[in-house]
Amino acid sequence: MVYKLIIIEKSQIALIYFKDRLISLVMEHNLYRVNDIYLGRVSSVLTSLDAAFVTLNPLSKNGFISFNHLKDRLNPDSPTVPTSKNILVQITREPIGNKGPTLSCDISLIGRYIALFPFSKFIHSLRRLHTDRHKEYLRAMAHLLVNPKDMGMVIEFKTMDANVNFLIIEAQILKSRWTKITAKARKKLNPSLVSKRKIFLHKILQDHSNINFDFIAIDSYEGALKIKTVLTKIHGSNHHNSLKIEFHKNYFSIITHYLVDVLLLEIMKPKINLCRGGYIIIEKTEALTTVDVNSGSLTNLENSRQTSLWVNYSAVHEIVKQIRLRNIGGIIVIDFIDCNNHQDQMKLLRYMSKLMLKDYVRCRIIQMSELGLVELTRSRQGQSVYDAFSRKCNTCNGLGYLTFNLTKQRNINYELLLDPLFNYHKRLYDRIRNLYNKVQP
Ligand SMILES: [Zn+2]
Structure with missing residues (x-):
């Protein structure tokens, strides 16, 4: 097997x-999946963030939509949406941590070879196509498929392999799916799921x-x-x-x-031992994930350059594997063991990007910072192990450390110490607001 x-x-x-x-x-x-289409209701508008919250399911978290993904559906005279307005939205990102799903009004229906965008009028081609002739062929094909030109379409290079009849049928299926969705949404009054992936x-x-x-x-x-x-x-x-x-x-x-x-318990552990010495520590915060590479007690190699090379290379293997297994998305920062040799650094990064090609989710090394930190991004797809299987710890309230309750022991009220800072923030906020009001015409 x-x-x-x-x-x-x-x-x-x-x-x-x-x-x-x-x-x-x-x-x-278990509830919100990417590409699901909902009839949502705008529950609150956050003008300071240019975004709105949308109720999808009254019993679960609200979705979040930025005005950028709402633009076409907005009234050109007012840059915001009225609350309690019903809109058709699609989930573009699953809930992460305690945030609800991310939404867009630019709905797409994805088939095997083509993706239909009912609210767009553009024909896009994904990935660089090999030759201009291929490009022209696909564009002509897409224009035929969405004729009359009231919808947009995204075509990929793999569309080249598809049989024309198959493409025509697929476009028809997607179009009729869209007709069904709009008909279903029209009949509904309250937030609900309209089309499930x-x-x-x-x-x-x-x-x-x-x-x-x-x-x-x-x-x-x-x-x-x-x-x-x-x-x-x-x-x-x-x-x-x-x-x-x-x-x-x-x-x-x-x-x-x-x-x-x-x-799963094993996969979520922060510390992973590398083969033949050294270890890595993976820690996820809300904004990013950090990976710390340590040589531990590995000292049996000839010199420090050899040690760092050895540990860094075995760490790269493990990191690529762990990121994929844990399905970590977003920004990832890796602190390798000091490697001062520029050539060694470049070789290490090249090796890493080669290993990352095997990942089914797109990963990209962004840069090595001046401090020697390697920054990379990985597309978010599905849930990470942390999102799916972890909840905040009740004992330490998510802090991750056991704390001593000093206030009880010494009878000091720490809130008194923290209060002035709050007042300071309020003063600062008032000053900024005054300044801003003066500038406004
Ligand atoms: Zn805890």
Whole structure:
């Protein structure tokens, strides 16, 4: 068994193994998923942020939309939206931490080869196309597909491989999907889900269609029955004859059988030992993730340059793996062991970007700062292990340290000490406001 897939539908988790080693972990938010379309209601407008909160589900967190993603739907005379207005929105980013989902009014319907943008009129091509002839062909094709030109479309290079008839059918399917969505939204009065993205099982198999799984275990009977049909739909033939499907009667049995809970606990640990010495520490904050590389007690190498090279290279391997497993998105800052040699630094970064190419999510090294910190970004896709499986600790209130309650011990009221600072901020705020009012005509 080379590739193994474990799907826990009930919690929307999928684990992918290669030769019994976990290579990927896919997690989705249980309610809000990217590309879901909602009829939302503007609940509050934040003019200072040029954004608004939108109610999608009265029982859950509100979504956040910036005016930039609302522009077309705004009245040109007033730069804001009225509260309690109903708008059709699409989720562009899943909830992170205690923030709700991010929304956009620029709705897209994504097919296998093309993406339809009902509110746009532009034809975009994603990624650089090889030749101008390819580009022209695809543009002409896209113009034909969205004729009359009341919608926009995004085409990719892979569209070149698609059969024309297939593209025509796909465009028709997407257009009729859009008609259904608008009709459904018109009938509704209150915030609600209008169009749901593919079911989890379908999404996992579609997103990993390049992998030929030999074994799939799943916790739902319907899911187990559906797998082969979905695979045939994606691949068009039944080349998955050797595939073994295992059904687990319940959610607990699949978790205990594959030790998923133990594995998750292990994945969330901040400290990871590197092979043959040294370790890294991964810490996630709300704004970014930091990775600290340490040599630990590794001293058996000839000189410090060799030690730092050895530890940094094995750290790169582990970091790329851990970022992917933990599904960390956004800004990542890495503090490698001092390596003063410029050539060594460049080689290390080149090696890292080579390893990152294998990631199914886009990663990019931005720069090495003057302090020697390596900054990179990774697209956010789905939930990170922290978003999906962690909650604030009640004992330390998210601080991560055990504290002594000094106030109780020594009878000092610390609030008194902190108060003047608050007054100072208020004075500053008043001054800024006065100044600003004076400048205004
Ligand atoms: Zn704690």
